[in-house]
Amino acid sequence: GAGVSQSPSNKVTEKGKDVELRCDPISGHTALYWYRQSLGQGLEFLIYFQGNSAPDKSGLPSDRFSAERTGGSVSTLTIQRTQQEDSAVYLCASQFRGGTYNEQFFGPGTRLTVL
Amino acid sequence: QKEVEQDPGPLSVPEGAIVSLNCTYSNSAFQYFMWYRQYSRKGPELLMYTYSSGNKEDGRFTAQVDKSSKYISLFIRDSQPSDSATYLCAMSATSGTYKYIFGTGTRLKVLA
Numbered sequence: 376g377a378g379v380s381q382s383p384s385n386k387v388t389e390k391g392k393d394v395e396l397r398c399d400p401i402s403g404h405t406a407l408y409w410y411r412q413s414l415g416q417g418l419e420f421l422i423y424f425q426g427n428s429a430p431d432k433s434g435l436p437s438d439r440f441s442a443e444r445t446g447g448s449v450s451t452l453t454i455q456r457t458q459q460e461d462s463a464v465y466l467c468a469s470q471f472r473g474g475t476y477n478e479q480f481f482g483p484g485t486r487l488t489v490l
Numbered sequence: 491q492k493e494v495e496q497d498p499g500p501l502s503v504p505e506g507a508i509v510s511l512n513c514t515y516s517n518s519a520f521q522y523f524m525w526y527r528q529y530s531r532k533g534p535e536l537l538m539y540t541y542s543s544g545n546k547e548d549g550r551f552t553a554q555v556d557k558s559s560k561y562i563s564l565f566i567r568d569s570q571p572s573d574s575a576t577y578l579c580a581m582s583a584t585s586g587t588y589k590y591i592f593g594t595g596t597r598l599k600v601l602a
Contacts, residue, residue, distance in 0.1 A: 418590075484532075
């Protein structure tokens, strides 16, 4: 079946503009994650959605970052007033939670460049 | 100090070599240890996971966990050019914990 998809694959924007990044998880997966991957850094957790529970937003670096997940499926990560330090690859992962170990399946990422 | 430390490389080896990739960690609560492979411009994909200490083998890949030393390893036997990628370790405290802590990744290049 189809894996996790993300769009756009690349986004170049000017400092101060808002951007929206989209994630389509694997059908039936109840959990969805957003991560940020910067050069020389590991994957940095941003936000976690699980079913209808309140999301864990503890990894969002500032109030310019927000995310929503509509209908328990598609998610959008929004960055307002982008800064150059926001340049990174933004990865989405989905997961079916149940059982002993539940693999996170990653999308290809959106490469964001803020000029 | 980061919770998980991983040498970023790059590591270059000739085809057929045995490759050893390692991570150290500081949190003794970690119980699940994962290795992901990430090709350029792609998302990470899970290679192997191990629960607690011990070894796990899958084809040319062996994952090893030494909880007493807080040290994990991934060995790749008979390395191939197609193994050239970045390898990330990740850890979590329990299966119910959704936050994984990732290493920075080691870039591996296998030369034909």
